[in-house]
Amino acid sequence: MPEIILKNLTKRWNGFYAVDNLNLVIEDNSFITLLGPSGCGKTTTLRMIAGLETPTEGSIQIGGVTVFDSEKGINIPANKRKVGFLFQNYALWPNMTVYENISFGLKNIKEEMPVYDFVIMNNNRMIEILNRMQEFTNVLKDCEDADGKLIVNTAKLKLIDKYQISQYTATTLMDYYQNKKLDSKEIITNLLSANNKRIDEYKAKFISITEDYRLIKDGKIIVKNRKLDKEEIDLRVREVSRIVKIGMFMDRYPNELSGGQQQRVAIARTLAPKPQVLFMDEPLSNLDAKLRLEMRTELQRLHIETNSTFIYVTHDQLEAMTLSTKICLLENGLLQQYEKPLSIYEKPTNLFVSDFIGTPSINLINAHGVYQKDVFNLTIWDDHTVQFIPKNFKNYEQWYKQSLSEVSENMKKVYKVEKANKDRAFQYPIAKITEEYGSIKEDNQLNEQDFVIGVRPEFLNINDKGAFSGEIYSSMPTGMETTVRVNVGNYLLTGVVFGDVTFEIGSKINFDFDTENILIFSRKTQKLICKGQLILTSEN
Numbered sequence: 001m002p003e004i005i006l007k008n009l010t011k012r013w014n015g016f017y018a019v020d021n022l023n024l025v026i027e028d029n030s031f032i033t034l035l036g037p038s039g040c041g042k043t044t045t046l047r048m049i050a051g052l053e054t055p056t057e058g059s060i061q062i063g064g065v066t067v068f069d070s071e072k073g074i075n076i077p078a079n080k081r082k083v084g085f086l087f088q089n090y091a092l093w094p095n096m097t098v099y100e101n102i103s104f105g106l107k108n109i110k111e112e113m114p115v116y117d118f119v120i121m122n123n124n125r126m127i128e129i130l131n132r133m134q135e136f137t138n139v140l141k142d143c144e145d146a147d148g149k150l151i152v153n154t155a156k157l158k159l160i161d162k163y164q165i166s167q168y169t170a171t172t173l174m175d176y177y178q179n180k181k182l183d184s185k186e187i188i189t190n191l192l193s194a195n196n197k198r199i200d201e202y203k204a205k206f207i208s209i210t211e212d213y214r215l216i217k218d219g220k221i222i223v224k225n226r227k228l229d230k231e232e233i234d235l236r237v238r239e240v241s242r243i244v245k246i247g248m249f250m251d252r253y254p255n256e257l258s259g260g261q262q263q264r265v266a267i268a269r270t271l272a273p274k275p276q277v278l279f280m281d282e283p284l285s286n287l288d289a290k291l292r293l294e295m296r297t298e299l300q301r302l303h304i305e306t307n308s309t310f311i312y313v314t315h316d317q318l319e320a321m322t323l324s325t326k327i328c329l330l331e332n333g334l335l336q337q338y339e340k341p342l343s344i345y346e347k348p349t350n351l352f353v354s355d356f357i358g359t360p361s362i363n364l365i366n367a368h369g370v371y372q373k374d375v376f377n378l379t380i381w382d383d384h385t386v387q388f389i390p391k392n393f394k395n396y397e398q399w400y401k402q403s404l405s406e407v408s409e410n411m412k413k414v415y416k417v418e419k420a421n422k423d424r425a426f427q428y429p430i431a432k433i434t435e436e437y438g439s440i441k442e443d444n445q446l447n448e449q450d451f452v453i454g455v456r457p458e459f460l461n462i463n464d465k466g467a468f469s470g471e472i473y474s475s476m477p478t479g480m481e482t483t484v485r486v487n488v489g490n491y492l493l494t495g496v497v498f499g500d501v502t503f504e505i506g507s508k509i510n511f512d513f514d515t516e517n518i519l520i521f522s523r524k525t526q527k528l529i530c531k532g533q534l535i536l537t538s539e540n
Contacts, residue, residue, distance in 0.1 A: 002063025002276050002309065003028050004049060009058035011044050015420035018044040020333035022058070031303050031310040033320040036330040037356070042313045043281055045330070049311065050085065050279050051078030063276060084275030088282045090266040092254040099237060099250040102269045106233045109273060114214045115222045118231040120198055121213040122169045123191040129163055129173065130184045140177050150178060153251070161247055166234040240268040243305055244298070260291045264298070271306065278306075281313045296322055317357050321345070329353055332423055346517065351452060351526040352426040354519060360457045360483060360494045364428050366523070367451040371396040376520065376532075380453060381491050384468070385538040388453070391516050393530035400448045403525040426526060428452065431492040433473070446524040453534065454519035460486070460495030462503075466510030467536040475503040486511065512536070 004026035034042035047053035060068040067076040143155035159170040215222040244264040348354035369378035376388035470486040
């Protein structure tokens, strides 16, 4: 599978920048999720790579081939990029069977391809099967009714799946089985004789056959501009139907299938032409919660079995976390972070990423204080004095100066056309009993002494010896875990307590943050400073 490289990719409509100078390398055989809120540019990015949308600027390479370059005037159309599409709307033909839906695109393919001898290939396959006559007979006997009559459709499907043959080969084998007068040794002799005759004809034309039945002349594979043979089409349809487990539905129509089964048909149809890259735009959004979980499992397995490169668009961060090898998180057309899911969860680059990734959402707490002797001395929740002890971090002053410089450089970015959807500071949520968003201070009032503490819900540890005190605001048990909200004064914290436990609303509790993975951000630049430990020093 090919590597995909995006360089300075930009798409704008007048002054609206849907994608803003995106640089990305998508490795071979990866499962990349384009993630972000509605309108962030993820679908536009997908459509540009696929060739359905023309970028304003930049370049795209797929497998070392430049498929778009604004400066060189290159723009290879979508149907020449060998990519597959799977969208929210399955778009199955209602008047076609499952088999016809999957094979439809294959029938229209016409390109330079090697020439195969399918007669010899099928004859050899039948010889292999008939040499195991007892096994073959047992397979078909299992498909007979009480009167000993062969159930044709069941028998055909069993042969196709067991021996991975086409329906045409399976039909021939069943004819041999039903014709009791024919002897297997005689059939094998006839098949070998037919093969030898064809080979002799090829030799007369100075043509030989490879082990995979391609024809060779003058030491070169014979290539012809042709359509796929019916045997090739059938073998490919059967192969992808086995991958997505819909082989038994080949004769059904879409309206006779469940939503999950229709989704599998759409996947099979997309895989059938063997695309270099598979694009998926929110393909599970029409399914119910239980079926979405099942299909996520199937997509993960499918990625491994096909060795394909998947590019997946979703606004559901749980889908992104569970499926991806890497997540590309976008906001307002800008790349926020591009890393492995757990790396993003554990070490988000900024406040937006930390808040967007994670269910339940991270707890964000405004803090003010100073950095002295490698420790942050802070005040949180108006009257709690705490120490934030950094983990593997030194010299905050230098970090702040560098971070401020980077923000300043970004603000100076020059656009050919002024950006209408200007980049603004993320209005992060501070959970209160009376809901409030963002900082009360204006941006120009913030300085190096303003911080935001980030605490993942699983790090809130309720215990009798906890240094912090609070009150249970809500308790929502699910059996496996309980999501609890604790109010400290007017502020709310969300925690996850694992196990079959619940809490009485209004009860007093103690808690602490027993971890070195608390996050601290600069309020001025909104960038992550480091991880560390949060310790209460006094509570007024």
